[in-house]
Amino acid sequence: xxxxxxxxxVESESLCEKCRKKLADGSITESDASISRVVKKVYEKxxxxxxxxxxxxxxxxxxxxxxxTEPEKMIGNDMVVKQISKEMGKPVKIIGDxxxxxxxxxxxxxxxxxxGIDILYTESGEKLRARIPLGSxxxxxxxxVKAAVSGLFRKEIVFARE
Numbered sequence: 805x806x807x808x809x810x811x812x813x814v815e816s817e818s819l820c821e822k823c824r825k826k827l828a829d830g831s832i833t834e835s836d837a838s839i840s841r842v843v844k845k846v847y848e849k850x851x852x853x854x855x856x857x858x859x860x861x862x863x864x865x866x867x868x869x870x871x872x873t874e875p876e877k878m879i880g881n882d883m884v885v886k887q888i889s890k891e892m893g894k895p896v897k898i899i900g901d902x903x904x905x906x907x908x909x910x911x912x913x914x915x916x917x918x919x920g921i922d923i924l925y926t927e928s929g930e931k932l933r934a935r936i937p938l939g940s941x942x943x944x945x946x947x948x949v950k951a952a953v954s955g956l957f958r959k960e961i962v963f964a965r966e
Contacts, residue, residue, distance in 0.1 A: 805847065806857035807840035808832045814844045835863035839870070839892065846887045859901040862955045864948035867894050869912075871901045871956065905957055909934050912949045916940040919966060932961040939965070 807814050809832060813823045819837060826832045839861045856872035863869075868888075872878055875898045878885060889896040899908055910918045919935040932953070936942075942949060946963060953961045 805844075807844070808836040808858060808861060809840050813837065814840050817841075833861075833863075835868075836861045839863060839868060839888075842891045843870075843888055846884055846891060850884050850887065860956060862952045863892075864944070864951050866944045866948045867912075867952075868892050868896045869952045869956065870896060870898050871903065872898065873901055875900045905932060905953070905959075908956065909949070909953060909961070912944060912952060913942045916942050924962075930959055932957075932959050933964050934961055935964050935966055937966065 809823045809826075810820060813819050819827060823832065823837070827834070827837075840858065843858065856874040856877040858870055858872045860871040861868065862871075870878070878898045885896055885898065897911060899911070906918065906921050909921065913934070913936065916936050917940070919937065922933040922935065924931040924933050950961050950963075953959075
């Protein structure tokens with residue numbers, strides 16, 4: 805099982821020089837480090853040996869999104885995901901590292917139905933517009949969904965209610 809931080813840093817409470825450089829240049833976050841340690845601890849406690857390689861971790865105020873190489877390995881071990889969620893104090897969503905924008909947005913806004921995703925070309929670059937039904941609610945706060953999608957796909961997203 806691989807993590808965004810090195811195996812030495814997963815085992816200790818501090819970051820090595822290489823991981824500190826990654827943190828400084830923005831390729832990892834403090835959440836990557838802390839959640840990687842929680843995942844490692846939970847997997848060891850459950851004596852689970854077969855886990856997916858974690859590529860990206862995004863923590864918001866209302867949920868944690870983990871992008872990994874083989875999400876079915878993490879999801880298949882339901883007790884591990886529940887324990888990670890319990891340790892973090894918020895729901896954990898697992899996705900594949902090659903997930904598409906539409907699938908991720910749909911998963912995060914459930915039970916609301918996603919009508920469509922548009923690409924908006926602006927002077928400042930591309931933006932995504934997710935179209936959802938008027939008067940529908942999302943499971944998570946809109947700001948958290950926006951933060952997760954922009955953190956994962958490096959594009960700003962706005963919601964349009966129709």
